[in-house]
Amino acid sequence: MRTLYHFNGGVHPPTHKAQSTQTPIMQAGLPSRLVVPLHQHAGNSAKPAVQVGDHVLKGQLFGMPEGSVSSAVHAPTSGTVTAIDMQVVAHPSGLPDLCVTLLPDGRDEWITRVSTDYLQTNPAELRQLLRLAGVVGLGGAVFPSDLKLRPGTQKIKALVLNGAECEPYITCDDMLMRERADEIVRGAEMMRHILEAGEVLIGIEDNKPAAIAAMRAAVSANSLNTMEVVVVPTIYPGGGAKQLIRVLTGIEVAAGVRSTDLGVQCFNVATAYSAHRAIEHGEPLISRIVTLTGNVQQAQNFEVLIGTPVNELVALAGAKADTNGYIMGGPMMGVPLPSDQVTVTKATNCIIASSPALFPPPPPSMPCIRCTRCVEVCPAELQPQDLYWFAKAKNFGKAQEFNLFDCIECGACSYMCPSNIPLVQYYRFAKSEIWANEREKDAANLARERHEYHLLRIEREKQEKAEKLAQKEKAAAAAKAAATTGTDAKTIEALRAQVREIARPASEHPKE
Amino acid sequence: MFSPFITHAGSVREIMFKVLLALIPGIALYAWYFGPAILVSIALASLTAVATEAAMLKLRRRPLAPFLSDNSALLTAWLLALSIPPLAPWWLVVVGTMFAISIAKHLYGGLGNNPFNPAMIGYAVLIISFPVYMTHWLAPHGLGQLELSFADQLQFIFGGQFPQNITLDAVSMATPLDTLKTQLHAGHAVTDIFQMPVYGYLSGHGSELVALGYIAGGIYLLFNRVISWHLPAVFLLSLFVTAGAFHLADPAHFVPPLFHLFSGAAMLAAFFILTDPVTSPTTIRGKFIFAAGAGFLTYIIRVFGGYPDGVAFATLLMNICVPLIDAYTQPKVFGKKGVK
Numbered sequence: 001m002r003t004l005y006h007f008n009g010g011v012h013p014p015t016h017k018a019q020s021t022q023t024p025i026m027q028a029g030l031p032s033r034l035v036v037p038l039h040q041h042a043g044n045s046a047k048p049a050v051q052v053g054d055h056v057l058k059g060q061l062f063g064m065p066e067g068s069v070s071s072a073v074h075a076p077t078s079g080t081v082t083a084i085d086m087q088v089v090a091h092p093s094g095l096p097d098l099c100v101t102l103l104p105d106g107r108d109e110w111i112t113r114v115s116t117d118y119l120q121t122n123p124a125e126l127r128q129l130l131r132l133a134g135v136v137g138l139g140g141a142v143f144p145s146d147l148k149l150r151p152g153t154q155k156i157k158a159l160v161l162n163g164a165e166c167e168p169y170i171t172c173d174d175m176l177m178r179e180r181a182d183e184i185v186r187g188a189e190m191m192r193h194i195l196e197a198g199e200v201l202i203g204i205e206d207n208k209p210a211a212i213a214a215m216r217a218a219v220s221a222n223s224l225n226t227m228e229v230v231v232v233p234t235i236y237p238g239g240g241a242k243q244l245i246r247v248l249t250g251i252e253v254a255a256g257v258r259s260t261d262l263g264v265q266c267f268n269v270a271t272a273y274s275a276h277r278a279i280e281h282g283e284p285l286i287s288r289i290v291t292l293t294g295n296v297q298q299a300q301n302f303e304v305l306i307g308t309p310v311n312e313l314v315a316l317a318g319a320k321a322d323t324n325g326y327i328m329g330g331p332m333m334g335v336p337l338p339s340d341q342v343t344v345t346k347a348t349n350c351i352i353a354s355s356p357a358l359f360p361p362p363p364p365s366m367p368c369i370r371c372t373r374c375v376e377v378c379p380a381e382l383q384p385q386d387l388y389w390f391a392k393a394k395n396f397g398k399a400q401e402f403n404l405f406d407c408i409e410c411g412a413c414s415y416m417c418p419s420n421i422p423l424v425q426y427y428r429f430a431k432s433e434i435w436a437n438e439r440e441k442d443a444a445n446l447a448r449e450r451h452e453y454h455l456l457r458i459e460r461e462k463q464e465k466a467e468k469l470a471q472k473e474k475a476a477a478a479a480k481a482a483a484t485t486g487t488d489a490k491t492i493e494a495l496r497a498q499v500r501e502i503a504r505p506a507s508e509h510p511k512e
Numbered sequence: 513m514f515s516p517f518i519t520h521a522g523s524v525r526e527i528m529f530k531v532l533l534a535l536i537p538g539i540a541l542y543a544w545y546f547g548p549a550i551l552v553s554i555a556l557a558s559l560t561a562v563a564t565e566a567a568m569l570k571l572r573r574r575p576l577a578p579f580l581s582d583n584s585a586l587l588t589a590w591l592l593a594l595s596i597p598p599l600a601p602w603w604l605v606v607v608g609t610m611f612a613i614s615i616a617k618h619l620y621g622g623l624g625n626n627p628f629n630p631a632m633i634g635y636a637v638l639i640i641s642f643p644v645y646m647t648h649w650l651a652p653h654g655l656g657q658l659e660l661s662f663a664d665q666l667q668f669i670f671g672g673q674f675p676q677n678i679t680l681d682a683v684s685m686a687t688p689l690d691t692l693k694t695q696l697h698a699g700h701a702v703t704d705i706f707q708m709p710v711y712g713y714l715s716g717h718g719s720e721l722v723a724l725g726y727i728a729g730g731i732y733l734l735f736n737r738v739i740s741w742h743l744p745a746v747f748l749l750s751l752f753v754t755a756g757a758f759h760l761a762d763p764a765h766f767v768p769p770l771f772h773l774f775s776g777a778a779m780l781a782a783f784f785i786l787t788d789p790v791t792s793p794t795t796i797r798g799k800f801i802f803a804a805g806a807g808f809l810t811y812i813i814r815v816f817g818g819y820p821d822g823v824a825f826a827t828l829l830m831n832i833c834v835p836l837i838d839a840y841t842q843p844k845v846f847g848k849k850g851v852k
Binding site for chain 2: 014333334362363381414416418
């Protein structure tokens with residue numbers, strides 16, 4: 001038995017996972033239209049690579065990655081591009097972002113797909129392949145996977161594959177592991193190869209016996225002796241990357257530290273699956289598994305094309321009449337969707353139809369009584385009651401001193417708070433205020449630097465002018481003196497030239 | 513709407529209610545050994561606390577319903593009533609409770625914002641202002657020269673009158689802690705003093721069983737995770753070690769440590785007073801320092817100070833230190849614990 005490590009706290013909310021695991025993953029099929037945001041990943045938005053009116057094939061590039069932290073976006077099916085414009089996307093802000101709208105032609109016609117032999121390809125090329133295939137972390141953070149596959153300052157001892165899926169309601173990874181374990185395992189092996197990692201540890205919570213069995217079978221079928229399925233206790237947020245790394249390896253990755261520098265890396269199981277599709281089958285990331293659950297007739301997992309409108313997806317499960325909104329993600333960390341018109345992105349692991357009965361509004365907040373139930377459950381080992389106090393008082397300096405930015409926003413503190421204080425909201429508020437202040441400060445610094453440089457330049461020009469004047473006078477005096485003392489004409493001419501040179505305006509001088 | 517969308521059952525009201533519930537065994541034993549007067553004090557303090565709470569909320573323009581139903585004022589009332597002699601005149605209870613709720617709690621911002629334990633502030637105000645009334649402790653069942661009927665007790669509490677031929681001295685007696693102090697001053701040895709009828713097996717006759725009642729309540733709170741073990745365990749250990757050290761050094765003049773654990777308000781403090789989350793530290797190391805300090809000060813004030821018990825002042829002195837303790841005992845966070 002492998003030694004498992006412990007992380008502080010955690011909570012045990014009711015899992016509600018059974019209702020969406022009764023039936024196999026179902027294909028959601030072609031929707032009436034697909035709206036594909038160009039910014040579905042951490043980093044820079046992809047640069048549009050198509051124009052309105054273009055006919056595209058399934059898997060054709062919609063957007064090129066731009067800058068080092070970016071990823072590609074592709075056409076989920078074949079059809080015609082009808083618009084490239086700003087549309088409301090699946091983000092809590094409700095702000096619009098640049099999207100490509102595709103009208104499917106119904107033929108679902110692929111581009112030419114090329115399989116790559118990963119063993120014959122160097123890691124840098126494989127990383128580029130994944131970047132162009134739009135493979136990003138499907139656990140929710142959507143960080144470009146190619147960047148996470150760059151080796152760190154030391155050898156990667158363990159590649160952690162995250163199949164913990166600790167959030168209540170969500171079962172997309174569970175079902176993927178049950179049904180497509182072989183491809184996940186092969187994708188993980190490719191990732192191990194790219195990272196030159198020692199071993200692969202697949203962490204799955206003990207409430208998923210079917211997934212555990214399937215993954216174990218896949219590992220032995222592929223006779224991978226560097227890979228092990230490790231059953232971890234069911235506890236929220238045990239599926240947080242930092243928490244799972246801690247449980248499986250004992251390593252604590254602090255905020256702002258690259259895990260590869262500590263010899264460990266972590267990917268979601270669905271990301272490994274997507275990496276396998278990209279490398280083995282030449283298929284870019286154009287679909288994902290989405291759990292549709294909550295206040296619906298039939299909770300189920302669907303394989304959904306990226307860009308599918310939420311309302312068309314929800315129709316497949318049948319939202320009940322008293323549905324009052326949709327949550328993207330789980331009930332602990334999910335975000336309310338601005339409308340059901342937004343579309344599924346690479347980050348959409350789950351859509352929960354909410355109702356007043358399912359998620360009743362919390363009772364009014366009471367004052368904090370410093371009971372420290374939040375401290376007991378905080379996986380980051382913070383003092384949430386102090387952070388709350390500082391955030392409320394807008395004492396952001398103190399909040400940072402108390403490690404505000406180590407907060408992973410898992411919501412365990414809010415969940416436990418007997419005073420029903422929306423603690424995480426306070427931390428998000430404090431963080432965004434600090435970011436805004438920093439941006440302002442940066443802007444002010446830039447303006448000040450420019451102004452100071454401007455003053456410096458004026459001063460320098462003034463000085464230069466004065467110097468030139470002095471030299472000119474000196475040269476003139478010397479010429480005069482030379483003339484009176486009978487210096488030859490050649491010398492006088494040279495001195496005159498010198499005076500002319502000095503007297504030329506500053507702007508005519510060649511730049512230094 | 514924002515995440516998390518679900519919440520764990522539990523509320524301030526429920527926490528306070530469980531603490532009240534946990535006090536019941538101690539109160540029951542108290543009433544059994546010392547007569548039902550304590551129930552009158554508790555009722556009186558409860559009424560005063562709720563009325564004061566309502567008035568203060570009104571003055572502060574805060575909603576009445578959520579705060580009146582949070583049980584926190586009742587808890588302050590019960591703890592204060594248990595700290596003062598049951599045979600006190602009614603106005604003593606009322607003044608102490610009013611002060612605790614209005615000044616010590618609401619003027620600092622109400623629930624969650626008071627730096628000092630309100631019940632202990634109430635006690636401190638009373639013992640400084642009305643020291644004589646604060647010594648009217650009833651003799652335990654079977655030990656007094658006379659026993660008052662419940663009607664007689666009521667008559668004294670509300671009318672200030674005893675039945676004819678009964679004096680206060682006949683029905684009240686000094687507490688075991690007080691007796692010990694005066695007898696030691698008179699030059700008697702500890703072993704002789706313990707032969708007096710006021711003493712039981714470990715400390716005071718009757719009061720040691722009330723202490724057991726508080727322990728029972730404390731265990732209930734520990735099992736229900738309303739309180740953590742740190743404060744009670746460290747406080748009792750600190751009191752035990754301090755008393756033990758003195759006892760070892762001079763057994764003739766310093767009583768065995770268990771006497772201190774079962775005397776006065778030690779058990780009440782361990783499980784119900786120090787454990788008030790609002791006025792105690794939030795860090796684990798802080799809890800150790802706070803509880804150890806309170807145990808040490810309780811002993812020092814009891815043995816060398818001028819007051820009958822040291823719990824209230826020890827608690828208040830440590831309450832003052834809480835912000836400092838918290839500031840200097842911040843634990844390292846995840847991933848920043850240094851090289852392992």
